[in-house]
Amino acid sequence: MLYPNNIKKxxxxxxxxxxxxxxxxxxxEQANEYYIDNDIAYIYKKPTPIGVTKxxxxxKGKRIQDGFYKTPSTxxxxxxxxxxxxxxxxxxxxxxxxxxxxxVHEHQIKHIRNINNHGGIVxxxxxxxxxxxxxxGDTFLAFIDKEKRKxxxxxxxxxxxxxxxxxxxxxxYLSTLNKIIGG
Amino acid sequence: MLYPNNIKKxxxxxxxxxxxxxxxxxxxEQANEYYIDNDIAYIYKKPTPIGVTKxxxxxKGKRIQDGFYKTPSTxxxxxxxxxxxxxxxxxxxxxxxxxxxxxVHEHQIKHIRNINNHGGIVxxxxxxxxxxxxxxGDTFLAFIDKEKRKxxxxxxxxxxxxxxxxxxxxxxYLSTLNKIIGG
Numbered sequence: 001m002l003y004p005n006n007i008k009k010x011x012x013x014x015x016x017x018x019x020x021x022x023x024x025x026x027x028x029e030q031a032n033e034y035y036i037d038n039d040i041a042y043i044y045k046k047p048t049p050i051g052v053t054k055x056x057x058x059x060k061g062k063r064i065q066d067g068f069y070k071t072p073s074t075x076x077x078x079x080x081x082x083x084x085x086x087x088x089x090x091x092x093x094x095x096x097x098x099x100x101x102x103x104v105h106e107h108q109i110k111h112i113r114n115i116n117n118h119g120g121i122v123x124x125x126x127x128x129x130x131x132x133x134x135x136x137g138d139t140f141l142a143f144i145d146k147e148k149r150k151x152x153x154x155x156x157x158x159x160x161x162x163x164x165x166x167x168x169x170x171x172x173y174l175s176t177l178n179k180i181i182g183g
Numbered sequence: 184m185l186y187p188n189n190i191k192k193x194x195x196x197x198x199x200x201x202x203x204x205x206x207x208x209x210x211x212e213q214a215n216e217y218y219i220d221n222d223i224a225y226i227y228k229k230p231t232p233i234g235v236t237k238x239x240x241x242x243k244g245k246r247i248q249d250g251f252y253k254t255p256s257t258x259x260x261x262x263x264x265x266x267x268x269x270x271x272x273x274x275x276x277x278x279x280x281x282x283x284x285x286x287v288h289e290h291q292i293k294h295i296r297n298i299n300n301h302g303g304i305v306x307x308x309x310x311x312x313x314x315x316x317x318x319x320g321d322t323f324l325a326f327i328d329k330e331k332r333k334x335x336x337x338x339x340x341x342x343x344x345x346x347x348x349x350x351x352x353x354x355x356y357l358s359t360l361n362k363i364i365g366g
Contacts, residue, residue: 041301042301042303046229064247064251065248068246078262080270082301083301083302084268114222118264118265118266120225
């Protein structure tokens with residue numbers, strides 16, 4: 001028996017969705033949308049900075065004809081939640097035993113330190129072993145300042161980071177953050 | 184007598200700089216750089232969001248071959264200062280008697296209201312009559328909620344906004360903000 005068209009479509013959609021490489025970012029964007037729609041928080045993904053080398057002008061306006069993606073020096077997401085400055089980045093690793101610190105650029109580490117020092121709430125959202133973790137900036141910095149190793153063992157995440165549960169709202173990281181900061 | 188090459192170059196540079204349309208943004212970026220270099224604040228201009236319709240891949244990486252600028256729904260600058268979430272936009276008007284409210288998009292007005300309600304510090308930096316003003320979000324909202332007119336009279340700015348003085352640091356808007364929030 002053939003499935004009715006609409007059921008098959010839904011099934012295809014779910015398959016694609018769970019396989020896409022961007023899924024962590026997608027789940028965060030979904031949560032951000034939920035937060036904005038429900039007046040909970042105003043957190044956005046920063047557009048990737050573009051270097052533009054050629055533009056054209058037409059009746060439709062300015063168009064970019066040649067450009068390239070630059071490396072951002074801050075983290076990908078920032079915004080406002082209950083009077084707090086929030087900034088974080090989403091990182092995925094396929095590594096099963098440890099999170100390679102090289103996933104976080106040197107200038108991003110410096111930035112995490114600055115935001116932490118100035119009273120902002122800064123963290124990493126890490127996808128590893130099909131789980132999602134919220135690793136606070138100060139915990140991350142304490143690790144790299146103390147340890148010589150180039151990666152954070154999975155056990156360290158299990159003990160020192162906070163698991164974020166998937167929900168219908170996407171990746172509801174603010175519920176997890178509430179448990180940490182007592183919001 | 185001809186000027187030595189280096190003097191002439193400097194002179195040309197100053198002329199260009201004072202005439203450029205982007206100068207307000209440039210002066211703010213200069214201040215932001217000063218704040219970052221001196222560990223005072225971490226405030227950045229958000230890249231303009233780009234819609235990309237064509238990319239190519241080569242040994243040099245991914246390049247954008249067709250794209251367009253989108254209208255951002257937030258304000259241009261945001262960041263962290265002394266534990267405060269800061270967000271603002273830079274607006275220039277050639278109008279000498281009033282600042283047209285149409286300079287601020289409808290979705291930006293909504294965003295200003297949201298940031299204000301959630302405990303962020305939100306404002307406009309307005310260049311008008313060769314002066315620079317910091318107009319706090321709540322003052323701006325109070326005006327548009329009360330008044331029916333489509334522009335803010337210059338006198339209103341003189342009385343209710345705060346003048347930002349130019350300095351060697353660029354447009355040092357945080358010194359002005361300190362006077363308002365008592366930082």
